[in-house]
Amino acid sequence: IFQKRMLINELYSTINDMFSDIQHKPGKETQRPILLLARGNEYFMNSNYTQALRYYNQAILHSSQIEKKVSVLSFCLANRSAVFYHLKRFNDCIQDIDDAIKFCYPVERLPKLLCRKSLCLKYLGNESEARLCLEQGEKLLTDFVKDDSIKEKMIKYISDHISEKHQIPSTINDEIKIPNIQENEMLASACVNVQIGFDQAKGRTILAKEAMKIGDIVVCEKPYVSWLRPSLYSDYCYNCLKATNERILPCQSCCVVRFCSLKCFEECWSQYHSIECRCLEALNFLSIGHLALKILFISGVEELIRAKKQGLLPLANWQDAIFLRDYNSLYSLLGSGKNFSGEQIAVFTVIAAAATVVAEKMSLISRYEEDYFKIGGLLLRHLFQIMSNSFAIYDTDVKNFGKYGILSQNETALRIGVGLYTTSSLLNHSCDNNAFKMFIDSRVLIVTKRDVPQNEEVCIEYGTTIMKDTYHDRQKYLKSNFNFKCVCNACKIKYDNTCLAYKCPKCSGPLIHNRNGKNYCAHCNQINFDLKSFSETKAEAQKNFDSASIEMKTNNYKKAISFLKTSHKLMAKIFYSNVQYENVIDALCVCYSAKNKYKEAIKLSKEHIEIMQIVYGLESFEAVNSIMRTADLLIRNAKARTFLSVESLREEAKSYFKDGLKSFFKIVDREVKIAANSKLAFVEDIPENAACLKLEVAFQ
Structure with a gap:
């Protein structure tokens, strides 16, 4: 690029225009x-x-x-x-x-x-x-x-x-407490129960050195570098990406970004913001190029050159090396262009060239220095690393639930930025992953989602799982986005989840259907049915569900039930498993309950328990919420009755309540317990229902 005079002149001209407004911009006004x-x-x-x-x-x-x-x-x-x-x-x-x-x-x-x-x-x-x-x-x-x-x-x-008397709010402590982990001396930000392994096909892995329980923290890590979407500068801390909730502190120099605390400002200013502050609005045009430049700001030119001269340690040797949250470890992450197409490499190369000129414009490097083009090459490497290793950071509004150390979160998530992590980047993908990632501000927590035996690899998912996609669609997604073929245990046997399947028109077996329209029946082996009628029926069912949702908002449950019954009938006609219309079953249960039609509500609630156990497991907040709802409905039904079946209803309610409570206390015994707000409604009702059933429960 730098040898093409016309191209480099255009690049310099564009960047000079980007910086021209900045030079004449006044500082903060005193009045x-x-x-x-x-x-x-x-x-x-x-x-x-x-x-x-x-x-x-x-x-x-x-x-x-x-x-x-x-x-x-x-x-x-x-x-x-x-x-x-x-x-x-x-x-x-x-x-x-x-x-x-x-x-x-x-x-x-x-x-x-x-x-x-x-x-x-x-x-x-x-x-x-x-x-x-x-x-x-x-x-x-x-x-x-x-x-x-x-x-x-x-x-x-x-x-x-x-002398004022005020009622103390029940939720006044908004600080989220993450359980302390005994940190690994060999692997930064990781627990002591894991270690770096090596696999010839995958490269570095993270292995369970000791058996781990469900809910254990594997990694709790701050990003080496993060990027906040500019459109969210007014709502989130520029340093830690925490929602400011209208409590902001300013930068001492610019009015562009906000901080959640003085500590965050000072940390950000000392690490990189003092370098970029005056140029921030121009840097926003570079997008991921800005993130690559932040690595340069944080680490310094000398550190980048030192690492390049030192070279890369063979991946197998990292099993005995100390992996820190430093530039040396970051530099070792996958960062070649072999996983990208020629077109992508060309785009990233232009971005790297632009970032190099920007670094020159900011007086961080000089065109006449020996290492000028080495820095450009390193910026390109960091762009490849960002595309291959970074995590999209989501805000799910994680909060203290207030009881049992439970964390609650929204079911919807807002993508607020990108983070590049050192240790967490070593985690490989599995379509049947044994760990998941969650975010508290910009910190990533890697938490086990089931028991992990000794020597098993800890894996997360890269955006596709057996619960979301067919074998064909999983492989296609991973190949197009990460350029590898998955050989996890599920993919080795080409596993297709029948819970995702349509109902075969010929034998009513599971019809596995891919996004490209191709399909096959796992029972009768017939292939490539015309799926047009399935799509039309599904759209009609969704239309009825949406109409029901509108009616439920105005408490018009009678009309909502009519729409939901139609949706349920249509969904049952085309899907092999009721997992695919769990939301319809749940909504029908809510409506019948609101109309005091407990017999119908209880039947649907029991069906919903089975679905939650299939999807999330028995010891999950989702399953416990459905179990406790069933117990509550049985209690309410018993209260409404005046004849002999009352006692049998109470006994059945007691059985469900005990089962739910048993699973609940197993969940709250974990290191990390987090659930969507809607799945924690039952917690507040535990004392009342326990008293009604004359059961003694130890509460926190």
């Missing part, structure tokens, strides 16, 4: 945050806390971080803490107060702030620290506030607020 702060104060005085928060955040975003002297930022943080106090976001209030103090909030105003902090600590249940905080505030009031009228106002504020 703007003051005006925004005043506007926020107006809304606060009118008790419009939502608008006040919005303007305080804008004021904070446009403020500079000036330590060792009183700053506008300290006032913005102090005033925003008052908003969080009124919104009962006590942890956020405390953090704002602590940060305001760091940015030299006037000492004579601190008593009021410390009183507010004391109240927050009190509501959070920390009485001793609340008392100390209040005593500190009273001492400052005596020592530093000389104006009697101001002192009188503050004393009144303290006395008024300290």
